[in-house]
Amino acid sequence: MSLSTSMIVVIIGAGSLIAQWIAWGLRVPAILPLLILGITLGPVTGVLNPDETFGSLLFPLVSLSVAIILFEGSLTLKFSEIKGLGNVVRNLVSVGMLATFVVVGLSCYWLLDFPAELSALVGAVTVVTGPTVIAPLMRVVRPKASVNRVLRWEGIVIDPVGAIFTVLVFNFIVLRQDHQSLTNLLFIFAETVAAGLFMGVAFGYLLGVALRRVWIPHYLQNLAVLSLVIGAFGLSNAWVEESGLLTVTVMGIWLANMRDVNISDILRFKEELATILISALFIILAARLDLPSLIEMGWPILGLLVIIQFVARPICIALSTLGSNLDWREKALLSWIAPRGIVAAAVSSLFALSLERIGFADANKLVTVVFAVIIGTVVFQSLTSTLVAKLLKVQQSKPNGIVIIGGNYVARTVAQALIKLKVPVLVTDSSWEYYRQARMDGIPAYFGNAYSEHAENFLDLSNTAQVWALSPNRHQNELAAYHFGHMIGENKVFTIRSTAGSKSVTNSDNKRFRRHENLFNPDATYSRLSLMLAKGATIKPTKLNETFGWNEYLQQYQDVIPLFYMDVDEKLHAMEEGSIPPVPCTLIALVQSA
Numbered sequence: 001m002s003l004s005t006s007m008i009v010v011i012i013g014a015g016s017l018i019a020q021w022i023a024w025g026l027r028v029p030a031i032l033p034l035l036i037l038g039i040t041l042g043p044v045t046g047v048l049n050p051d052e053t054f055g056s057l058l059f060p061l062v063s064l065s066v067a068i069i070l071f072e073g074s075l076t077l078k079f080s081e082i083k084g085l086g087n088v089v090r091n092l093v094s095v096g097m098l099a100t101f102v103v104v105g106l107s108c109y110w111l112l113d114f115p116a117e118l119s120a121l122v123g124a125v126t127v128v129t130g131p132t133v134i135a136p137l138m139r140v141v142r143p144k145a146s147v148n149r150v151l152r153w154e155g156i157v158i159d160p161v162g163a164i165f166t167v168l169v170f171n172f173i174v175l176r177q178d179h180q181s182l183t184n185l186l187f188i189f190a191e192t193v194a195a196g197l198f199m200g201v202a203f204g205y206l207l208g209v210a211l212r213r214v215w216i217p218h219y220l221q222n223l224a225v226l227s228l229v230i231g232a233f234g235l236s237n238a239w240v241e242e243s244g245l246l247t248v249t250v251m252g253i254w255l256a257n258m259r260d261v262n263i264s265d266i267l268r269f270k271e272e273l274a275t276i277l278i279s280a281l282f283i284i285l286a287a288r289l290d291l292p293s294l295i296e297m298g299w300p301i302l303g304l305l306v307i308i309q310f311v312a313r314p315i316c317i318a319l320s321t322l323g324s325n326l327d328w329r330e331k332a333l334l335s336w337i338a339p340r341g342i343v344a345a346a347v348s349s350l351f352a353l354s355l356e357r358i359g360f361a362d363a364n365k366l367v368t369v370v371f372a373v374i375i376g377t378v379v380f381q382s383l384t385s386t387l388v389a390k391l392l393k394v395q396q397s398k399p400n401g402i403v404i405i406g407g408n409y410v411a412r413t414v415a416q417a418l419i420k421l422k423v424p425v426l427v428t429d430s431s432w433e434y435y436r437q438a439r440m441d442g443i444p445a446y447f448g449n450a451y452s453e454h455a456e457n458f459l460d461l462s463n464t465a466q467v468w469a470l471s472p473n474r475h476q477n478e479l480a481a482y483h484f485g486h487m488i489g490e491n492k493v494f495t496i497r498s499t500a501g502s503k504s505v506t507n508s509d510n511k512r513f514r515r516h517e518n519l520f521n522p523d524a525t526y527s528r529l530s531l532m533l534a535k536g537a538t539i540k541p542t543k544l545n546e547t548f549g550w551n552e553y554l555q556q557y558q559d560v561i562p563l564f565y566m567d568v569d570e571k572l573h574a575m576e577e578g579s580i581p582p583v584p585c586t587l588i589a590l591v592q593s594a
Contacts, residue, residue, distance in 0.1 A: 008053050015041065016279030024486070027140070029133040031341055032378055034279060035371065038286025048287040059353050062285070065277045066350045067233040067248045068226070072270040073343065074160035074252030075263060076131075076454065091320035092154045093161045097127045099319050101165075103312040104304075108369065111300040111307075117173045118366060124169040125348045125370050126308065126340055128162035131155040133341035133378055135456055139487070141337070141385045142396045142462040147330050151337055152460065160249055163343055167245045168193065170351050174242055177358055195240035200250025203232040207251070208258035211266075222269040242354075245347075264430075267454055275453070278342055285349040286371065294368050301369065305376040313338045329392040336388050339377045344370055399465040400424065400572065405450055405480045406471035407434030410529045414470060414563065415443045417539040417588055423572055424463055428455070429471075451483045464488055468519060468574065469495035472526045477517075494519040494574050496526050520575055524561045529590060532561070537592045539563065545584045559592040 003011070019037045023030035041048040050058055105123030108114045114122070134155035138148055171192050175185055207228050210216050216224045229248055236247035255263060294301065314335040321331050348370035355363035389395040402418055404411050407429030415425045415438070427438045428450040438445040448455055467484040469477035477495040485493045496519045520529075544553060544565075554560075564574045565581040565588065573579075581587050 034282035038283040042287025043291040071248040071252040072274040096316035096320035124166040128343045133339040196243040196246025199236040199247040204251040204254030340374045401463040405469040411470040561590040
């Protein structure tokens with residue numbers, strides 16, 4: 001039965017939501033259910049035929065979507081953050097990236113009998129891993145901090161860097177199709193690169209100045225940024241063909257690194273927009289996958305996956321970790337984990353459409369091979385990485401860290417008490433002042449919304465045992481309970497009470513949140529803790545034993561709020577309502593000075 005275009009759009013929208021919800025529920029990268037749904041709707045059932053449904057609009061739809069995705073990814077690349085990453089990450093996005101490009105490109109040329117240009121393009125597209133597939137994997141694998149840090153930052157940095165490299169390779173291939181002399185080819189290639197760099201810097205600078213000087217009202221900023229990104233992409237392509245993707249990538253990097261420009265709201269908007277675009281785009285692109293062509297490739301495509309997993313990645317890691325302090329076990333795990341993700345799928349599909357338009361033979365095979373690499377690496381590494389980490393003995397011991405939502409004075413005081421007990425702590429807050437004060441107090445801190453996609457990619461939760469929401473904003477605490485409760489477990493999230501002893505449930509409350517509102521005792525509301533600290537109260541540790549137990553402690557200290565205790569195994573426990581600390585243990589409480 002033939003469906004109308006409007007009904008197909010409805011199916012894509014509903015399917016996007018379902019796929020994202022399944023990924024959230026199963027805690028897997030969203031790319032997997034999106035690809036499976038797209039393949040099911042496309043080549044398996046024939047419900048969705050993107051070329052027939054969208055016709056001439058397919059190419060501009062994909063190209064504009066990819067431009068926005070690359071711009072959003074490049075907004076996360078800040079040079080100030082790269083400086084502290086060490087040589088390994090810098091090598092991975094330079095020497096290691098080139099090594100992967102060469103090995104994969106040569107493998108495609110020999111195994112799949114691809115033309116040299118198409119082989120080079122496959123090699124370029126598959127250098128990118130990306131944080132959207134790395135971050136969920138790290139939460140499950142829980143490797144040592146050194147490995148976790150390298151893999152996370154590789155995915156974050158190589159996203160825009162690999163995109164620029166891939167665009168340059170693609171532009172060179174397209175120009176070479178004109179069969180011009182080498183001199184003319186190099187001249188036109190340099191012109192394309194120069195145009196992309198110039199337009200990217202110019203539009204990035206103008207947008208940054210407009211935001212800094214508030215030329216654009218706040219409610220129009222997101223629309224203005226989106227319009228300028230699309231405008232820059234179109235104008236750059238009109239000036240010099242195929243320079244638009246480089247323009248928007250450079251534009252995002254430039255804007256991210258301008259001083260005194262607040263892009264936090266733009267990042268949130270772009271994350272939401274990118275989620276919508278990626279969800280719909282992946283279903284559409286997966287529906288174009290040529291399954292018979294993939295099956296026809298047979299053993300050679302499996303051979304390519306083996307080379308990517310067991311040859312290309314180990315060579316990349318070996319070259320990138322020369323002279324580093326990483327031991328062979330850590331290098332082995334780094335060699336095992338490198339799933340491909342969003343940028344590889346989106347960019348390869350756009351390039352395939354572009355090559356088809358200029359009459360490049362077998363252009364669609366690019367998508368077939370890249371999607372096979374994505375599915376193969378994500379599925380294989382998701383199923384095996386945890387076991388490999390255990391066998392190599394580079395998996396972290398049981399998590400013992402605490403994430404504290406809120407950077408206020410109460411939260412910082414509690415965090416300092418935990419640090420004295422050598423408990424790993426991370427404070428998060430979207431207030432720059434609270435973030436700055438936490439850093440000045442020597443507390444590890446994250447600036448931003450703890451529930452955003454940016455936080456999901458940047459926050460390392462692999463060593464998180466509990467989340468304590470200590471914000472005076474009850475809505476923020478409620479969001480923490482829902483978000484982190486799903487991520488690390490409902491019984492590992494605690495929030496501070498907003499009102500003492502309140503049993504009523506208002507329209508803004510629900511019983512699920514009330515279950516989490518059990519941090520400390522019933523009278524330990526945020527306002528009371530804040531008042532006690534203002535009056536000079538201090539957080540004091542006390543050892544409890546058989547002769548000086550809980551009852552003796554309460555007799556000695558009258559105005560006291562027990563916060564948490566550490567048992568003999570050095571495991572931390574929050575003092576919930578009605579709980580009594582066992583002996584022996586170390587009790588930490590807020591004690592009012594006499």
